[in-house]
Amino acid sequence: MQVETTRFGSVEVDDSRLLHFPAGLLGFGRVHQFALLQPDDRGVFFWLQSIESPDVAFVVTDPRLWSADYSVSMRREQSEEIGLRSDTTPEILVIVNRRESGITANMQGPLVINPANRTGIQIVLTDRRWTTRHELVSVSPVARAVSA
Secondary structure (H helix, E strand, O other): OEEEEOOOEEEEOOHHHEEEOOOOEOOEOOOOEEEEEOOOOOOOEEEEEEOOOOOOEEEEEOHHHOOOOOOOOOOHHHHHHOOOOOOOOOEEEEEEEEEOOEEEEOOOOOEEEEOOOOEEEEOOOOOOOOOOOEEEEEOOHHHHHHHO
């Protein structure tokens, strides 16, 4: 499938990389279809690119690469919404943000994806260990001054 983007131009995307979020994402409820773009084979960051809105894209990563104890607890109706069976392990992604102080991730609002049907949902965790600005990488004040 050919996907038009404002960041990368026209990109060919394999159907296996397409994702459907029936309820959209928080703050983006009208955007439901996405493509998961992988810049390179060794990277830990991906682009979640909207198919419907070329200017909507998010950097995402697997939170378990950054916090080994990260886990997601879903309510039954959330699992049912994406057709996730109890014997299926979901894919988990979190949205990443770059700040002056470093890189953070929304660990409180993960994207949970059923790998069987490529359908996802964004949920909100109540576990207080995780925040919407969980630090992944920090940049020291000296490094910020040097790069300025």
